[in-house]
Amino acid sequence: MAVGYWSRVPPTDKDDTAAGAPEPAAAPQTTKRARRRKRILIVLAVLAVLLGGGLVTTVYYVDSVPTPSELELPESTTVYYADGRTPIAKLGAENRTIVPFDEMNDSAKKAIVAAEDRTFWTNEGIDFTGVLRAAWANVTGGQRQGASTITQQYARLAADLKGVTYSRKAREAAIAWKLDNKYSKEEILGFYLNTVPFGRGAYGIEAAAQTYFGKTVRRDAPAARQLTVSEAMVLCAMVKQPEANPDNPEGLPGYDPERSPLARQNSIDRWGYIRDGMVKLEYLSADEAANLEYPDNVKPIDRKAGQSGLERPTGLVVNHVLSELRQVEPFKDKPADYVRNGGFKIVTTIDKRVQDAAEAVADIRRDTAPEEVRGQPKNWQAALVAVEPGTGRVLGYYGGNDGTGADYAGWYYDENGKARGFGQHPPGSSFKVYDLAAAVGEKISVKQHFDSPDTKEFPASGRTKGSPSGPIRNAEQAACQPDCALWEATVASLNVTYFELTERLGVDKVIDMATRAGIDSMWANKKGDPRPQRIELRGHSGQQVAGHFSTEVGIGQYGVTVLDHANGMASFAAGGKRAGAHFVRSVEKGDDRLFEEKVEQTGLGLDREAINQLNWTLSQVKAAGLDNDWDSAGKTGTWQAGRSTTQNSHTWMVGYTGALAAAVWLGTTDGKPLRTRTGDYDVFGANGPAPIWRQFMRDATAALKLDPDEYRFEEPKFPGQTQPPSTPSTPRSTPPPQAPTSTAQRPAPSTPRPTCDEPPCASATPTRNPTPSRTPTPSRSPAR
Structure with a gap:
């Protein structure tokens, strides 16, 4: 039973937001024979999927199992002044703070199990019946299957395995199997909670708690600052679909309650599903569940979240920096967010x-x-x-x-x-x-x-x-x-x-x-x-x-x-x-310098x-x-x-x-x-x-x-000149008298000044909506 395996989680702190949940009973012992039988079934399932998908080896898939700190998830890019130390702006949507499992309170640990994998504490890391179901569907031409355990989901994230395909199911199953053999359940759940995306650019439960509620999952924080069970249930509901479907954002908006009325209803419905799961797993009593209220303190969506400094005048510099990089290797023809989410250090020319x-x-x-x-x-x-x-x-x-x-x-x-x-x-x-x-x-x-x-x-x-x-x-x-x-x-x-x-x-x-x-x-x-x-x-x-x-x-x-x-x-x-003229001096990532300015001079013929x-x-x-x-x-x-x-x-x-x-x-x-x-x-x-x-x-x-x-400027020689210039020839000298500024003699131009609403002069969306300058047709307007 799932409750029994909760004994593998550190005991709930009295001051924890989950205080009052029943203490889990001791874990039931699974016989060696039963465990061996399950492993045989897993092997058969994996082999079935591998053979059905036409794959011949699993060496690549099980070669390594990266931990959250080793994952190459999207990272924030920072743009610096020319000194390479003073930041101009932070770019990118990724926001992640890793919190060790034993430093988290129990709210999200329990909610995520109730939401995503209610047999987590008893399964072998693989939903082998689901894998067999996928294999059978592969053989018979049935509908593809996509359900996964928490361990499989982390395996998918760790190996960047996306899409419900037969080869992906085999890869995630093989890695999940290795994960379950190598790490404890607590470690795996910690990996998952520190890695899974929650939407709004938040990766991991701590970033999500900060982004959506302005709180933390750290158990040593003041009680009022800690994520509550009800709030954790809202966050864990979003794991199912962290962002709106780009092909149908109105019809499939996901579970962020601030995105739209439909998304809010989706969130409420899944929150109820998680609450029911918490009762079944005995993480909440029926009375506690009945007294829970859906939280109304979810923060509004911040369209600039994960970015800072762009609102200042130097935000325009960042636009030129990104434009410049998109024209050169190794950034040319890369996806739109490649630089923003690439974890690069960009040093600009701006002093x-x-x-x-x-x-x-x-x-x-x-x-x-x-x-x-x-x-x-x-x-x-x-x-x-x-x-x-x-x-x-x-x-x-x-x-x-x-x-x-x-x-x-x-x-x-x-x-x-x-x-x-x-x-x-x-x-x-x-x-x-x-x-x-x-x-x-x-x-x-x-x-x-x-x-x-x-x-x-x-x-x-x-x-x-x-x-x-x-x-x-x-x-x-x-x-x-x-x-x-x-x-x-x-x-x-x-x-x-x-x-x-x-x-x-x-x-x-x-x-x-x-x-x-x-x-x-x-x-x-x-x-x-x-x-x-x-x-x-x-x-x-x-x-x-x-x-x-x-x-x-x-x-x-x-x-x-x-x-x-x-x-x-x-x-x-x-x-x-x-x-x-250019804006970028260098681009680095870790110890690698990926781009460096090339200053080349060309003569003007002077x-x-x-x-x-x-x-x-x-x-x-x-x-x-x-x-x-x-x-x-x-x-x-x-x-x-x-x-x-x-x-x-x-x-x-x-x-x-x-x-x-x-x-x-x-x-x-x-x-x-x-x-x-x-x-x-x-x-x-x-x-x-x-x-x-x-x-x-x-x-x-x-x-x-x-x-x-x-x-200093050099003095010209005025070759062929027999008389000195009519004013002193030093740059610091006073120029000759100039006539007073006057506009009385200016005739009118032949055509009115048109307006401009085509790019590049009018394609940006300004805070104010100016009518940009236009070049007039040949006119009688004197230039000054």
């Missing part, structure tokens, strides 16, 4: 010092953000990415305050291969850095002069007075007009000059330079579709993709991501050498003089000046809102020192124009994102404790 500095300034709701952007309307949104020159390591990433929401700094592939993220925005004049780089690469000196009137027609590009888009106009004025050197036009951000420069170079060369520097994608409108589509630049020449873009590419009309723009700046900071001229010119931009003795270079950018001549939707500041590159975007979550708390629309790259960029660069370089003297 906590840099990340902290990024969040402090780019989260404009914080008191640590610059005064210019602090306390502004709720629809204001900033994004910031910092990249290490020469390595491509993303040191800091802020795409939004909610790591489970919208990503305004980039895009990534989710576990289904779908593009996610809101990170593309028209860069405006900040994109002119690539025109400038292409120009110096073609030996066009930054001191070369251009005709720079306020307005100019470009017939070859279709920008004439009679065209729908009209001529090109400057958004700013400069003292040098109408005859400006290229460096002066850069500082004043003159559209006329840069439109002419793009025509001279060719759209393909500008795109080539941007691609080599770090712009992997741009967004363009396609005929008949008002929504911009991502155009892959990486892996294509400028000539191959130039057809998607017009000359307006040179003044920043087409959307790019903050991540790509930051990588472009890092390439300039590294002396004209690009390293691909010699030392070209880089020096580029650095010098961008260092003259007033917004790029730092007050901490670092040589710095940068460029602002602004793109207008729709047809407005006075309102802007996208503002940028991008730049670098020799040690750090960063890009900052400031816009809105709903696509509306930027409007200050006082009702003004006077928001530009210089007074919005630039203060964020400067404060970040100061704070991050200070946190990294780097010496600015080791990262």
Whole structure:
């Protein structure tokens, strides 16, 4: 009888939650002859199934019997900062805490036997009649049988044997037989309770007690904290079907009472079945059973259970980490949860010092953000990415305050291969850095002069007075007009000059330079579709993709991501050498290193003089000046809102020192124009994102404790120049006077700004539901 074998369990503690259950009687003795007869039947059953299944050996199946600590069950993966010690997030659904059998109270021990195997304490580890039944069904073509003892169930878990097949039944029977010979019943039941899944990612009874009730099975815990018999019965009911059937989750929801009304009823019904079994096994008296109540304290389902840290801004980093790993071996083409549940240690490129500095300034709701952007309307949104020159390591990433929401700094592939993220925005004049780089690469000196009137027609590009888009106009004025050197036009951000420069170079060369520097994608409108589509630049020449873009590419009309723009700046900071932006440094499991970053540099085709001229010119931009003795270079950018001549939707500041590159975007979550708390629309790259960029660069370089003297820019030689530059030639010098910001001369664009609801710019599910930026068709909007 089952009751007799309960004597093999340690006596119930007086303070135990099962106190009051009758003390089991002594175990009846099974005669050696009877035991031998049963073993013969087991052998015959196993052989029958083996022969019926066409198997020829059981050596593999009985070779080893792993204990719970040896099982390769799903394990949590942890993502770390670059130091390899500080965690960013914990991933995966697995939650398991092993509790030795003799440290458990009796509640779950009794409930699980009543639920799953009422002859556990007397059987030989195998339901040999069930095995014979399966063998007979195999021979006769009858229905397959699936019932198993607790020992067989553990054997199945230990050997990862799934599905009701003849070979599985033979394997579990053979292992169960060996288990019963090698271990005591107490040990086997302990193995099982520490291993079996209970749903919600909980493996083992202790994890289940914590997950569903916030309690423990430890008998030395305070009585109020220990799992009760009634609660244990709810948990043991779930073993039958821990999760909803994915093919029919509504009709077969399982036994989690919080999943649905049907699941709750299933739980109540099976709870009653277990209660009746507890009475039959004399673990409960009839009166005790009658007084038991179904517990109403089951915790609600936590959809984020088993995971932590994803709600913070660095949760967006985790998205990029997983996306990156899915593209490389040994993680490519693996199941969706392979990384999350693989028990890996993932070390990212994110430097906590840099990340902290990024969040402090780019989260404009914080008191640590610059005064210019602090306390502004709720629809204001900033994004910031910092990249290490020469390595491509993303040191800091802020795409939004909610790591489970919208990503305004980039895009990534989710576990289904779908593009996610809101990170593309028209860069405006900040994109002119690539025109400038292409120009110096073609030996066009930054001191070369251009005709720079306020307005100019470009017939070859279709920008004439009679065209729908009209001529090109400057958004700013400069003292040098109408005859400006290229460096002066850069500082004043003159559209006329840069439109002419793009025509001279060719759209393909500008795109080539941007691609080599770090712009992997741009967004363009396609005929008949008002929504911009991502155009892959990486892996294509400028000539191959130039057809998607017009000359307006040179003044920043087409959307790019903050991540790509930051990588472009890092390439300039590294002396004209690009390293691909990436988030993962290494992946380990135990003692095995499974993946390690490969930093490879590619040249931009810029010699030392070209880089020096580029650095010098961008260092003259007033917004790029730092007050901490670092040589710095940068460029602002602004793109207008729709047809407005006075309102802007996208503002940028991008730049670098020799040690750090960063890009900052400031816009809105709903696509509306930027409007200050006082009702003004006077928001530009210089007074919005630039203060964020400067404060970040100061704070991050200070946190990294780097010496600015080791990262000085070199002076350009300006070959062929007989006169010195019209301003001092040192990067730290004061740039020439700039005309006051004015919007009065801006004409309206020819088309309204469309909205974007296609991936990757709108495929994520943000906490707020923004209308992401869209790239307009060729317009009259001056970039700034």
